[in-house]
Amino acid sequence: MSIPGIKSKPVYTGLTPDPGGCQHVLAGEGPGAEALLRLRRELAEGNDGMAPEASAVALFYTAGAGPDQGEELAEGGRDFPQPWRFPDTEGLCSALGDYLADSGMGVRLYVAGSEAFLWRVVATARDGVGISEAAIQMERCGPPARPVCCIHCKTTDPAVSTTVYQCPGCGLNLFVRDHFSRRLGVYQGVCVDAEAPGDVPEPEELDS
Amino acid sequence: MITSQQPSIPVRVTGIDQVTPSVKTFTLEHTEGIPLPCFSGGSHVVVTMKDAQGQVCHRNPYSLTSPPDDGRCYRISVRRDDAGRGGSLFMHERVGEGDFLDISAPVNLFPLNVLARRHVLIASGIGITPFLAQMHELRQRGVPYELHYQFRDDDGAPYRDAIAAREPTASFYESDQGEYLDPLAILRDQPLGTHVYVCGPAGLINDVSAAATKLGWPPRHVHSEAFTAPPVGEPFTVVCHRSEREIEVPGTASVLEALEGAGLEPACSCRGGACGECETRVLEGDIEHHDHFLSDDVKAANSRMMICVSRARTSRVVLDL
Numbered sequence: 419m420s421i422p423g424i425k426s427k428p429v430y431t432g433l434t435p436d437p438g439g440c441q442h443v444l445a446g447e448g449p450g451a452e453a454l455l456r457l458r459r460e461l462a463e464g465n466d467g468m469a470p471e472a473s474a475v476a477l478f479y480t481a482g483a484g485p486d487q488g489e490e491l492a493e494g495g496r497d498f499p500q501p502w503r504f505p506d507t508e509g510l511c512s513a514l515g516d517y518l519a520d521s522g523m524g525v526r527l528y529v530a531g532s533e534a535f536l537w538r539v540v541a542t543a544r545d546g547v548g549i550s551e552a553a554i555q556m557e558r559c560g561p562p563a564r565p566v567c568c569i570h571c572k573t574t575d576p577a578v579s580t581t582v583y584q585c586p587g588c589g590l591n592l593f594v595r596d597h598f599s600r601r602l603g604v605y606q607g608v609c610v611d612a613e614a615p616g617d618v619p620e621p622e623e624l625d626s
Numbered sequence: 627m628i629t630s631q632q633p634s635i636p637v638r639v640t641g642i643d644q645v646t647p648s649v650k651t652f653t654l655e656h657t658e659g660i661p662l663p664c665f666s667g668g669s670h671v672v673v674t675m676k677d678a679q680g681q682v683c684h685r686n687p688y689s690l691t692s693p694p695d696d697g698r699c700y701r702i703s704v705r706r707d708d709a710g711r712g713g714s715l716f717m718h719e720r721v722g723e724g725d726f727l728d729i730s731a732p733v734n735l736f737p738l739n740v741l742a743r744r745h746v747l748i749a750s751g752i753g754i755t756p757f758l759a760q761m762h763e764l765r766q767r768g769v770p771y772e773l774h775y776q777f778r779d780d781d782g783a784p785y786r787d788a789i790a791a792r793e794p795t796a797s798f799y800e801s802d803q804g805e806y807l808d809p810l811a812i813l814r815d816q817p818l819g820t821h822v823y824v825c826g827p828a829g830l831i832n833d834v835s836a837a838a839t840k841l842g843w844p845p846r847h848v849h850s851e852a853f854t855a856p857p858v859g860e861p862f863t864v865v866c867h868r869s870e871r872e873i874e875v876p877g878t879a880s881v882l883e884a885l886e887g888a889g890l891e892p893a894c895s896c897r898g899g900a901c902g903e904c905e906t907r908v909l910e911g912d913i914e915h916h917d918h919f920l921s922d923d924v925k926a927a928n929s930r931m932m933i934c935v936s937r938a939r940t941s942r943v944v945l946d947l
């Protein structure tokens with residue numbers, strides 16, 4: 419039901435160490451921990467098997483909607499600085515913003531988690547601190563739920579898993595378009611039964 | 627897209643200033659007195675020069691140095707290059723006030739990044755020209771910036787005094803006095819969101835890029851004015867496969883210029899190996915690449931060439947034209 423070939427739909431690749439960076443900052447949510455563990459191992463391998471200097475790697479984590487894999491992150495890398503763990507994304511982003519504000523142009527940010535989490539962190543780093551997207555990598559982890567903004571009442575639902583869904587703000591039945599705003603970090607939800615009120619198609623699972 | 631096929635803008639030279647012994651600044655106005663298009667800082671125009679018989683003899687790109695939002699006139703600065711291919715000498719010796727020239731519409735291959743939070747501008751000598759317009763733009767937009775200006779002596783430092791009077795953030799380095807800018811020191815403590823721009827000789831561009839790489843700057847934050855004047859070289863023959871023509875390229879002309887001289891109108895824009903417009907498939911022959919556009923792989927394969935700056939290594943090349 420979604421329209422193929424819409425260019426603004428982000429394509430997420432796996433996180434890979436950027437050897438050009440001098441300072442690597444990792445931020446993860448829930449199942450994103452696995453991507454961060456893998457990346458941290460690769461960063462160490464790229465450094466001749468040694469853990470990079472403590473000042474060169476920092477890790478921010480929140481369980482979000484779960485599962486909480488904070489323990490694995492803490493155990494998985496005894497040679498690494500301990501992850502900073504936060505109860506929610508807001509707390510994580512405010513600490514991350516403070517941390518990044520003191521970093522220089524050699525910083526690289528790696529983000530793993532739900533799509534809503536990825537773009538919330540990007541907003542903190544890009545709009546708050548001035549890191550360009552050239553220095554940010556993202557890996558989407560967990561179920562393919564999307565942040566969708568209702569174009570009618572502007573309410574964002576951070577985790578929409580079907581198109582059509584009901585807007586939590588205004589109650590309209592919304593079709594999820596693939597059009598994505600990198601600035602706002604949301605897809606567009608558009609009223610699906612405006613022409614023929616009540617004529618609402620069956621919701622379909624979003625699979626990507 | 628601006629190519630040589632598109633109409634050019636007829637202008638009249640309304641002022642010439644000798645800013646240093648080797649640099650002249652030309653003020654250009656539309657021949658009909660109508661406003662010229664506004665542009666963005668870093669843009670250049672290609673100036674077409676014609677000899678006494680009205681034949682095109684040179685086409686050179688020059689950065690616009692006037693305020694980008696002022697359509698009343700354009701200004702370009704030309705450094706006299708006695709060893710060059712003659713365009714700058716023509717501008718210095720043959721062009722006078724009241725003369726007519728044709729220019730292309732402005733094209734920007736060296737734009738400021740609009741999302742940058744801070745701009746570091748690094749110029750050497752005549753490389754200051756694109757920054758004159760960019761500094762106007764940045765002042766107007768209120769975005770922080772700093773200028774580092776390296777030159778050999780007073781002759782090599784056009785606009786030094788005007789810049790010193792107007793730009794509190796400018797630093798000057800006079801190499802005859804033993805002063806050299808240090809890219810590592812300049813870039814080291816720049817805040818996140820900074821972009822750096824270099825305009826000057828290849829050595830300076832390489833030094834700044836190397837410093838940025840060492841400090842971990844993402845490559846996309848490092849910009850350089852890439853266009854170069856076409857080099858002189860050995861003469862050779864170009865065979866145009868599709869139009870079945872053979873054209874001689876003299877040592878002092880580029881392939882593009884030779885084709886234009888023969889009445890062809892290949893696509894082109896910057897005439898300096900930077901924009902990619904003039905990319906041409908090579909069917910036969912070895913190429914001496916001078917552009918900043920093709921990837922190293924393509925260059926090595928000799929399958930394509932930028933006809934505005936690159937030359938043949940062989941006495942004959944066959945092009946898909």
Ligand code: FES
Pocket residue numbers: 893894895896897898899900901902903904905917919932933934935
């Ligand atoms: S005309 Fe721009 S690369 Fe040749």
